[in-house]
Amino acid sequence: MKLIFGSFLILFLFFTHFSLGQNGCIDPQAQNYNPNAIWNDGSCIYSTTNYSLQLVTDFPDELQENSGLIFHNGHLYSINDGGNSTDLQELDTQGTIVRSINVSESQNIDWEAISQNDSTIFLGDFGNNGGNRQNLCIYRISKNQLIGNDTVGMSKFWFTYPDQNSFSNSSNTHNFDCEAFVYYQDSLHLFTKGWQNLYTKHYVLPINSVDTVEAILRDSMWVDGLITDATIDSTTGRLLLLGYKNNGSNFYTSFVYLLFDFPTNDFFSGNKRRIEIGNMLTVSQTEGITFNNSTNGFISSEKISSSIITILPKLFSFNFQSYFENSQSLIQSKEEEPALVFPNPSNHELTLPWAFNNLIFLDLSGNKIAQLKSIEPKRTIDLLALPLMKSNTYYIRNEDTQKTVKFLFQ
Numbered sequence: 001m002k003l004i005f006g007s008f009l010i011l012f013l014f015f016t017h018f019s020l021g022q023n024g025c026i027d028p029q030a031q032n033y034n035p036n037a038i039w040n041d042g043s044c045i046y047s048t049t050n051y052s053l054q055l056v057t058d059f060p061d062e063l064q065e066n067s068g069l070i071f072h073n074g075h076l077y078s079i080n081d082g083g084n085s086t087d088l089q090e091l092d093t094q095g096t097i098v099r100s101i102n103v104s105e106s107q108n109i110d111w112e113a114i115s116q117n118d119s120t121i122f123l124g125d126f127g128n129n130g131g132n133r134q135n136l137c138i139y140r141i142s143k144n145q146l147i148g149n150d151t152v153g154m155s156k157f158w159f160t161y162p163d164q165n166s167f168s169n170s171s172n173t174h175n176f177d178c179e180a181f182v183y184y185q186d187s188l189h190l191f192t193k194g195w196q197n198l199y200t201k202h203y204v205l206p207i208n209s210v211d212t213v214e215a216i217l218r219d220s221m222w223v224d225g226l227i228t229d230a231t232i233d234s235t236t237g238r239l240l241l242l243g244y245k246n247n248g249s250n251f252y253t254s255f256v257y258l259l260f261d262f263p264t265n266d267f268f269s270g271n272k273r274r275i276e277i278g279n280m281l282t283v284s285q286t287e288g289i290t291f292n293n294s295t296n297g298f299i300s301s302e303k304i305s306s307s308i309i310t311i312l313p314k315l316f317s318f319n320f321q322s323y324f325e326n327s328q329s330l331i332q333s334k335e336e337e338p339a340l341v342f343p344n345p346s347n348h349e350l351t352l353p354w355a356f357n358n359l360i361f362l363d364l365s366g367n368k369i370a371q372l373k374s375i376e377p378k379r380t381i382d383l384l385a386l387p388l389m390k391s392n393t394y395y396i397r398n399e400d401t402q403k404t405v406k407f408l409f410q
Helices: 002-020
Strands: 054-058 066-072 075-080 087-091 097-103 113-116 120-125 137-142 155-160 177-184 187-193 199-206 212-214 216-222 226-232 239-246 252-260 271-279 285-291 296-302 314-319 349-362 368-382 392-398 404-409
Touching: 066 113, 066 120, 066 226, 066 296, 075 113, 120 177, 177 239, 187 226, 239 285, 252 285, 349 404
Parallel strands: 066 285, 113 177, 155 212, 177 226, 226 285
Antiparallel strands: 054 314, 066 075, 075 087, 087 097, 113 120, 120 137, 137 155, 177 187, 187 199, 199 216, 226 239, 239 252, 252 271, 285 296, 296 314, 349 368, 349 392, 392 404
C-alpha cells in the first residue's frame, strides 16, 4: 500500500510540475500566444510587420559606401567597406561628420562591421564576397585613444571558419561571407551572409587572441535574406539583425530581425520577429544598425548607383519600443529547461516528445544529413544507424508537423 501511494505521489508531482511550468509562446503580440505558458520556448509566430523608418539625413559622399554603425558617448561611428580609406568616421546624431580618425598601420581589405565593449572598438575585416579569403581578421582599438587624437593605433588577430574546406568559390555563391558581429558576454559573435542558402550562421570568437584562432560554430537560422549588420543591447540582451532580400530582378527589400527572450547567448532559441522596413527606393541598401538605448537606434544605408537610378546613402532612426511591450521576458535558464528529447546528449537511442513517420536530420548549417521514415508512428531513434558524427549538435525536424528539436550526439 505504501509503495502504491508513493508511486502515485511521484506521478502527481511529475505532472503537476509540467502543468505549472509548461513551455510555449509567452509574447502577447504573437499569433500563437499561450497565456498558460511560463517558459518561452522560441515558438512564437508573428504576422507580417511593416515599419517606416524616420529619415534623419542623406549622407555626404565620404560615407557613400558606409558599412557598420555603433553609438558611443552621444556620437555615431561608421566605416567604409573594402577598397576605401582606413578611417573611422565620427558623426553627430544628425549625420554630420565631426572628424575622421585614421587607424594607423591597418589595411582595409574589406571592412564590413564595427562593434564595441566598454573599453574597445572592434573592426571586422571579414568581407568575403568571393569566398576565397584566408586572411580574415579583426582590429581592436582602445577607446582611450579616441580622446583628442585623429590617428589611433590598433592590434589585430586572424580567424578561420571550422567548416570551410574550399577556397575556390565563385562570388556570391557560398556561405562564408560576413558583415555583422556584436560583442556580448566576453566574446565576439559573428553572423554570416549566406549567399547560397539564405541562412545566417552564428560563430563565436574570443576577444584576446594574438594569432590565428578557429571560430566556433554555435548555431544557424534561416533568415530568407542576407544579413548585413547586427547590434545588441547589453542590458536587455535584445539582438537586432539587419538585412535585405533580392525579390527578383535585383529589387531589394530590407528587414530587421528582432531576437529577444533567449537564454544566455543562445540567440536563435528565443523570439524571432521579422520587421519589414522598406525597399531600395526608399531606404537604399541598408548596411549599418545600432541601438542608442534599449528600444531606439539608427540604421544607415550605402549609395546605390547604376545607369538607371542613383539613391543617396542615408541615415535613419527607429523606435521599436512597441514591439517589446507586454513581453513577459521570462526565460528559462539552460539548467532549468526540461529536455525535449532524452537522453540529451545521447550516444545511442533518442526518444522524441512526439511520434513521427518522417524525420529530417540537419547540421547547424542547415544542411540535410539524413532522413528517417517509418511505416508505423514511433518515438525512439537508433542514432548508431544514421550517418552522424559524434560530438556534434544536430536538429531533428518532423516533416509532418515542421516541429524541430536540437540534440547532441556524443
